[in-house]
Amino acid sequence: MAKFVRVIDTERCFGCRSCVAACAVENHFTPESPWNVMVEYETGHYPNTARNFVTMNCMHCEHPSCKAACDAAGFKAISKNEFGVVLVDYDKCVGCGYCATTCPYGVPQLNGAKVEQLYPGAEKTAYEQMGNLSPLHRKKARTVEKCTFCWHKLEKAIAAGRVNEIGKTPDFTPTCDLVCPVQARLFGDIDDPTSNVSTYIARKKATQLKKAFGTMPQVYYVLNGGEY
Amino acid sequence: MNVTRRGFIKGMGMMAGASSVGFGASLSLPGIAQAASQAEAAASAKSALGDQVVKSTCVHCVNFCGIEARVSDGVIRAIYPDKARAAYYNWGICPKGASGVFNTYNPYRLKKPMKRGNPVKGMNEDPKWIEISWEEAFQTITEKLAKIKADNPAKLIWHHGHGKYTIGDQFPKAFVAAFGTPNLVHRTTTCEAARHVADENTWGGHGHLPDLEHTNLFLNFGSNPFEGEQWSRWLDHAIMDGKERGMKMIVIEPRLSHAAAKADEWIPIRPGKDAVFILALCKQLIDNNTIDADFLKTYTNATQLVGEEGRILKGADGKPMVWETIYKSARTYDDASVDAALTGTYEINGKPYRTAFQVLVDSLKDITPEYAEEVSGVPSARTKSLAKEIAAAANFGSTVKIDGHALRYRPVASYTFRGLSAKEFGVQNNRANLILNMLIGSPDAVGGLLLNHAMGHPEFLEPSKCEYPPKRADLAKSVYYPHATHECCQQVQYTVNDPKAYGLPYQPEMQIFFATNRPFSTSDAMKQQDGMKKTFNVAIDIVNTETCQFADIVLPDLTYLESWHFSPTRSTPGTKHSAIRQPMANVYNLPYDAMTILWELAKRLGLRDAYVEQLNGKWGLKKVKFEKGRDYTSREMVEVLWADKVGKPFEYALEHAFVGKNISAHDRYLHSVEANCKGLGKTRMKLYADHLVDSYANVEKTVKANHISNIDLAQFKVAYSPIPLKDHAFPTPHREAEGYPLYLITHKRMYRNQSGNTAQNPILNALGADTQANFIAVNADTAKGLGIRNGDTVVVESRVGKAKGKAKLTQGIRPDTIAVSYHHGHWSLGFPDNAKKGTWINNVLELHPDRIAGMNSFNDTKVKLYKA
């Protein structure tokens, strides 16, 4: 069985936020509920100053605390599938926000009373009126949403029996990983010891963030210094 | 996949009556545009996600990245990078490109032609737009143009900025040539013109790139490919790959840009003082005898003899002379038997002559590391150690074999873009950097600085004629800006406002602004408005910019996702390419784009055939040309260009949008400096730019003969030094702005462009808490001293203007400097409020254009900073 992970190389990342923009467009951005965020911060004191860039999205943890909280509350709106992807079922979510409080990474985004349109006060664009959307892109008020590893792409690969193309071809690769100008992001199957992600993690000593929580994230980082 | 697409193309050919082979007669333009845009997307290849895939070229900026758009039920759903281009240019795309669908899906776009109902023009004047038909718009514009053409065609001024890249400047150039006006003005003097002019006045061509595949030490003076610049999408991954290979990048600039953040070392230099620091490095290299003397002797004019008046000694045949060390006499520079002296002073016919290199050595006498520290703030110890590092990395004397060629190997490149350019002494700062590269033999060496085409235009190495009276409203190449070979965009409105002050023998009456935003994006920007109030203005754009606010008629353009173009691309050291852009929607059913607007105007003016003739010339068409006596749709125009330039069937262009090839080692390293600067009869690179001495003499002569009072000859003399001087680190505000203690620099950020069409993008505005508005970056310790806390509203005040903004405290800037990005704070009444946030800093910048290049000064201003 394939298990999909992402590697983010902060040594290469230069903070362009293209992954942030591409995620928003691909996943029909809900204003104020980003799925992907660039954390940019300085360390040191002039002139020995550094700036660090760490993009964050859902870690798709092996032991997702969000799911544990949701299950304990009895809603069971969060699932983790056999490919390692953690998803929120918008129809089951009641918007309690428990997942948001338990996630060590601040990932789940609880929508407000109204899903705002992209250009407030103006006509809705044709993009916003597109039909035929993946259920994951039909955003709801008072509902939690978050990064899906672009599950709407992965599920097509799985359905078509083209799992081996995941992380390789644009149709079957999360869009944030596709657009990076410096190949600071990779996506692939960690169960395959010869995969791009398996070898990269080993070669560049990638690790997970905030290991103390024991959630075992499926997003690995090559770190560039600073505080984590 | 191909079958579907070809089937569609055939259908289009039949429908339009214009096959891709025969370039036959066409239907009406509106019909074609609409049909093409709708049918194009519908017919393209299907992806596994069910999308149609349309390959094209991004033109959000001047990187021209390959893109692969995804269209679902006629709606552009997403934009990915075209992976086929990774081997040639871009691996990915930037956030502007990734969110480019909102350049097109934007309710604030211009959707109909409009004329102003309020005749009064001003920053706060509502134009009271009245929608008009395309017919009325064309008729009004044509009438005005016809009248001007009959009177004096020069009274029309065509401006473009980004428009150069959305349709290519060949179309506007052909139009103005057919019309008869000399006035076509591009925006390069707000960008990097001084770098080009320095190149031109040093090696007779412009454009250079570091050979990053082999560079081991990369010095970067304020080039910022990580926040927006030409070649960004090649430089970014080439730098990252270089760093992983072990290349060291040192970024020298006052602010910790994203480029500096990724560097191995940031050297925070005081703004404007680069020339002194670079010259100090040069002096160290020379004093340590760690220079590439062979390179200087073989490829540059370092050995040529300079007389007391600054001119190079010429022989009877007009050739420059050098000092022959064995027979101790002056000989022509290209005599192969001569071992020329690099240093020394020699007496010839009773007069002393120094070698050009000796002139440099003498001029560097006082520029010690300690002096450089005093001026630039760079510790003297670092200047000394860096000079040693450079020398060690340069591998003097070594060669490397690539593809059978033994090539000079000097893996050190010192590079810049706007960093050394957007200054009052931009040319001289860049010249200093080129001299540094020459001293270590870096030009066209493996791992060095690769020059585009040395001596491709030897006329650039001639003195300027210093035309007067000027023919052009921007005064380019006139006595005012003698070597402004990239126009002088910010000057136009000053001249229009008062042509007599500059000796312009006519009063301009009409200006067409195509995708450019001069009243927003130049220094001391409020002054741009005066000229614009005096002419009949037409603006062609996609959004209602500040320029539109001063227009009499506004014409909406199609966006880059809705229109055709035979697109420019960015060649790299290793690759060359051609590309097209193709439409994938027409969201507001616009019948014209800029190409067809120009065609229509030419036609209505009775200039169609003259335009066609000019087009064939400007595009340099050889095999396939535009034909007289017929009209072309935009697509048909692109078909002609593709057929001539690429030659493959147009179906290939529709499917791939791109062809690329690799450049051989020979063409990469041996076609430029090696081929054109070395040996008999070949012109040497100008370490010493003697022709500037004559340019200055021509300025002086012209000024005196014509009693010109608004040229400061003393300052021109400083600017026209044949060798960069320490004076070039002291622009006007540094000398004169007393009581303004802080340096102000400006820069780009990744999430905006200057012209305004990104300001409304809801995704770019939501890429973080810091993208919708910019901020005033101030050193935290400086702020503390001023009682300013993070987020406080502060005022930045210069001698020419004030601006308010939010302070952002940082350790990433010099304590004596503040930095503001220059693309926020829009004020057009045609923009929604959320697109107007942030600080408009351009109006605080003093304007002191470079006297050689006409380059706008963006980084010389001094200011006060205080709490609002």
Next chain:
Amino acid sequence: MKKVLFLATAISAFATVTMAEDKPPKLLIKAAGDIRAGTINVGKEYSLTEEGRYHKIHNEILGMKCKGCHTHDAYPDSYLNLSKDEFPKTVDGEKTKAVEPAKCIGCHSEGNVATVFYNKQ
């Protein structure tokens, strides 16, 4: 205002607590058991508002003080949290403070007192 109150709340609203904050562990375990058994009624509202179960349990029943969790006006610049930029923030005119999730690890890893979210085996 898009967000419903979460990760933050108004400090001043929590004026009363029903149990001492330095309760011995045994009492805490008992309280947790009573909540699960329904002996202690914490309502049915699953929300992060002050009236919801979340704050009733942590604040009213377990006696945790507001400022015990809500410690930051804003997260430090270097804090790696996707929602970091929501702070500093004001809800209903009152300044709210952020919570550092690391504070939750202790109870929510062990399983004696609280539901296990972290360090599951």
